[in-house]
Amino acid sequence: MLSKQFIKRTFGTAIPVQPRLTQLLIDGKFVNSVSGKTFDTFNPSTEEKIISVQEADKHDVDKAVNAARKAFDEGPWRRMAASERGKIMYRFADLVEKHTDELANLEALDNGKPAAIAKIADIPLVVNTLRYYAGWTDKIHGKTIPVNGPYFAYTKEEPVGVCGQIIPWNFPAAMLAWKLGPALATGCTTVVKTAEQTPLSALRIGELAMEAGFPNGVINILSGYGPTAGQALAQHHLVDKVAFTGSTEVGYEIMKTAHKHNLKRITLELGGKSANIVMDDADIDFAIAQSQFALFFNQGQCCIAGSRLFVHEKIYDTFVNRAAELAKKTVIGNQFDPNTQQGPQVNQEQLTKILGFIESGKKEGAKLLTGGKRHGNKGFFVEPTIFADVQDNMTIAKEEIFGPVLSILKFKTVDEVIQRANNSAYGLGAGLVTNNMDNAIKISNGLRAGTVYVNCYDVFDAAAPFGGFKDSGLGRELGEAGLRNYLESKTVIIKRPDDSLP
Secondary structure (H helix, E strand, O other), X not given: OOOHHHHHHHHOOOOOOOOOOOOEEEOOEEEOOOOOOEXXXXXXXXXXXXXXXXXXXXXXXXXXXXXXXHHHHHOOOOOOOHHHHHHHHHHHHHHHHHOHHHHHHHHHHHHOOOHHHHHHHHHHHHHHHHHHHHOOOOOOXXXXXXXXXXXXXXXXXXXXXXXXXXXXOOOHHHHHHHHHHHHHHHOOEEEEEEOOOOOHHHHHHHHHHHHHOOOOOOEEEEEEOHHXXXXXXXXXXXXXXXXXXXXXXXXXXXXXXXXXXXXXXXXXXXXXXXXXXXXOOOOHHHHHHHHHHHHHHHHHOOOOOOOEEEEEOOOXXXXXXXXXXXXXXXXXXXXXXXXXXXXXXXXXXXXXHHHHHHHHXXXXXXXXXXXXOEOOOOOOOEOOEEEEOOOOOOHHHHOOOOOOEEEEEEEOOHHHHHHHHHOOOEEOEEEEEOOOHHHHHHHHHHOOOOEEEEOOOOOOOOOOOEOOEEOOEEOOEOHHHHHHOOEEEEEEEEEOOOOOOO
């Protein structure tokens, strides 16, 4: 958990901004929706309306996809020198960095996360991701291949085409960069559908993209709902690839929808129920702080959150008692208060869902150590909640809660905890706190998860691939692996004109 002093020293007092952009970005221009419909966005701390935003439907999706298709087929983006694409992407990153304070405030306004955190974590990750992939633009290449006979063969890597990208509400700006970065670096064009809860930062970043010099149609950004705009984008016959971040349930629907008219390439980054393991040799105070950061970061609204905390039986009782005391000290409040460590959940739907999971924990026999209810009577706040004596078959130990609810489970042996940690439909992430290198290697090797953190958690870097096993998704984002999702390999075989050549 980040300290109050660190947050206040880093950010000071944040001032809410009034968003200017409410239209859809299509073919280089901000325009109203075809239907003229709008929807309201809300401040999760106050439950008050922020602004009305244009609501995209299938007609707007069609306009945006056709703009992206034309930009890919006829425009200069994929044809320009790779280094020139890189220059535009670097300018884009510089502009995002220049407007860090504004973007952090927009991110906080409709999401509810502390603006201080958005400034020191979310927006810098956007900048780093864009710069990382800007550096890749002129480093994507094929190979020459020795083949039998009088032939010369080589491969080349080409952009997959038009990409439909659907981003979530928990990290709107960061997920936008995770999707845009590799797509733009490879020469693809994009249509992004924001989450209806959190469109504001994405629209402003889209405006900065136009200022950076991207050709019209390369980046299109739509605000709208999943069943209308999202579904239309996923199934559009002119879209070559779909990238989606969200729940596993919706991910399954995306899989079905995307292949309705053509066989699209698909990347899915889905849900998780990550195990975080504390060995008996760990420093208890460090492990408590680390495990609470792993779960309570971003109000628990993190797909890789370490929500199943396995603690070795030798230190279990001491750990549980101290953990409750630390959680009680968490400062809950408005996202623009510099003292706030935990903001509200994103909306009423999430609040109700989380409170329902807490009730299930009580009914099924878990021991409530702290929290367990709504905080205050205005805003979508939930108290940091910790359950002890949780059993593997309890609902709170199996299902993704996506809120500040930590389940603590007791274990005895290394082999046992590996087996129990892997006994999940998910496999996005896992964590381990230990001072024993043998345990670190054995456990990290044994865990079936896309990312394993040892003595740390929630560390994200543009160079490190991210994605899950099992029902946590398909493919990887970030790193060189993230580029592969946006490339098609082409083999070229040429008959040599003179068969006598060696």
